[in-house]
Amino acid sequence: EEKRYTGVLTANNYGRKSIGEARVEGGFLMANPIFEGDMLNLSGIIAQDSRMYYGRIDYDAPVNTSGTRVGLSYSAFRYDVDVEEIGFPGGETLGGNGYNIVLSASHPIQRSTRNNTTIIVDGRSSTTDENGSLALRDKNTINLLEVFVNYDHLYSNYAKTSIFGGLATNFKSIRDQLDRKSQKAKLTLDIRHYQPFLKNWFIIGRAQGAYSPDPLVDVERYRIGGQGSVRAFPSAELAGDKGGVLSLDIGINFIVSGKLVLTPKVFADAGKVYRYNEFGFASLKSSESLAGYGAGLSAVYAKNHIFDLEVVTPTTDRDSSDGRDTRFWLNYRGIF
Template sequence: MYTTLTRALLAVAALSTAAVAADIPDSGRLLRENTPPSVRPHKELPRIQKPVEQKELASSGVRVKVESFVFGGNTIFTSNELNVLMSKYIGKELTLVELNAAAATITAAYREKGYFLAQTIIPPQTIKTGTAITIQIIEGILDGVRLETKPQEIRTSKSLFQSYISRIPTGKPAEEGAITDMMMRINELPGVSSKILLEPGSSPGTTQGVLEVTEGKPYSLSIDTDNHGNYSTGYYRVGSSLELYSPLHRGDLFTLRAQTSFSGNSQSVQTGYIVPVSSSGTKVGLNYSFVTYQLGESFKSLDASGDAHNVSLYITQPVIRSRKLMLNLSASGEGKFLDDRVKIANSRNLRHIASGQLGINGVEIDAFMGGGSTSFSLNYSGGFNGIDDNATKTVDQSATGLHTDGGFNKLYMNIARNQNIYKNLTLYTGLTGQWAGNNLDSAEQFSLGGPSAVRAFPTSEASCDMGFIYTAEMRYLVDSLGKIPVSLQLSAFVDHGYAVLHDDPIAPDNTSNLTGAGFGLSWFDAESFIIRSSIAWRTTGTATGKSEMTQPTVYFQAVKKF
């Protein structure tokens, strides 16, 4: 009895001491850090065939004094609005070429409002001094949009594409914004790309659209390896991902992923399904994740292990789709079931978390100082953490406990800017942070260290309730080596992170400051192979855990697609 009790107390003491000395993973932390690599290629903005511009007529050299204008064919602008637009030409003597240039002012006004097929012409007329000059406006009426697919028989139901097409107003002047919106929503379907061609319509001045939809192969398979794991469960990992495009012919997507550490101390499985449910691009999805682990290395004697399950149901809604702005809303609900065991101490931390999330995210593209893009996201999460083991709950609710049992709420934000500097040189800056209203379970926390955070520190370093990470990174794209086209990105970066470890601390030392600087190299061949790597040195803060985790810290990831 004495021996068993002594061993248990020593184990708990050892675990507590280790927790101070190192960021020991548990099921919640491993579940949170288990992010699959991004391998899906970026899709280009939709292509729309532009109308053939009217050629200028040769000048006769004859000048005519403009007294007034008469407009025909206009419905978007009133004649009064067009007269105001053309007022600067009244009283001037213009040649025929100059009259056509003046009429182009109206075309520009239409194009500015998105009516990209609009044209203006000076029809045949007898032009004399003192008479009104007639300007005919062809507003570019869209007869309709016809669907063509490549191949002719495709996996995805054609009725789905027809529902997207039905959003385009017909019998009215064609709006580039509406057509772009439709095509971007279609291009977000997995394994699909589209473009639109414009043909003469049923009558002069009208246009028929032809939506060409192309489907690629029905699946994507990839294998990957990295060293993004944790010291206690294994740095080096290997994984494989499978995506099935439109398996139920509804523009749906099925995903399956499995990963294991080389040491065998950590394994995970993820699967998901998402399907569009409306012509506006609304999608509903279901995800499931499972993680299991066994602590190794210096913590092997504790015989500590655990597992986690996460089930989430979510809905996403694209709100804005344009060439300059994309905006999305999302809502989700999820349940986490976590179990951590220390066999030598006969202890168990069994808990469940139920929560709901609301989010908004988007990307804005602009021409500021040579052009760039700004991405942003804001997510609120609130829920309940229930500790199911009575002994663990008693400790949690004691005077020295963290009081994580009960309700919680947190706010997560991210904003990033890619700014063009010169040709292939860009500056990336990003700020990511989390605020919490109370002490959080490890599954809901935020970490400063890792390959997507402060890269000079190990994965999950400085896990906290509240914190932020700032990154500044200069990137240079090498697009050719001699005559060989490549896509190689070189970078130099600085990362800084600040953490408030617990919202309501039980120890005086409750903050962490981590800073690192280094270099990165990435090779992108989106259709075949991706390599990402970084090397970084710590300038502020020290890493907890294994003493041989010395500078510099090197991260790598390699993905091979089939």
């Protein structure tokens, strides 16, 4: 029987120091809240020292027997920057808030034991508002049409390839540095491959990137750094109009008991962003790179409690924005 209620609790240090490094995240998923097959998902994040709050509600439902679903989501956030952490006097202030509304539709175009392909079409409206004595941007809304394809292939040896990519556009070319409503085209691609070998060893390779023919508005820029990217640097350390990240993890699963599995691993990441300089921002470099390597240990207890530790160090000459040479990532995730 399908489990109707699922709760998720996460605690980690995945945030930036300037807006709360330590974070607590929670989620609640309800199956069939109104009728058979629909889903309601509530989630939120609270950051250290109340520097950042984030909340989201998602609802989607089937509309036919062919797998087509439609959904609506709303998310909102508020943040308060520690200005001294980013190099400004303590008397200055900087913060902001915003929200996103997404209307979505998805349809499976291939469903089998080995292959699954889904097309997703979204209409998204994103509003941001910066405030405080250091604020540089007025309130702004950008509306985008997004089309994505999600593909999964499972091999006979339990290897798996996942590909997710698509386009976000409103068919408008950016006019000048004050234009924050236009986006001609932003292409994104994320490829991940999991490959088991020998008895309990595995390799995970990942390539991700983004491309735009024009400069992107700040909230849409491609960012690298942090978990899911170049782990030797803080989250969203660099931003650009195009770029990419390559990651490789090698690990082994040790089955300690019927309830405990330990997974040590080593890994390396490298990424680069490129920026257009059409509007005279001479102080910005046309490209910047990040790279690093590290080791980690995951512990899974009773399938629903996951503990992760990663220790990472950079290999590039660039100093991280928070001044750390060695970085420790900690995460707990519990499913109830």
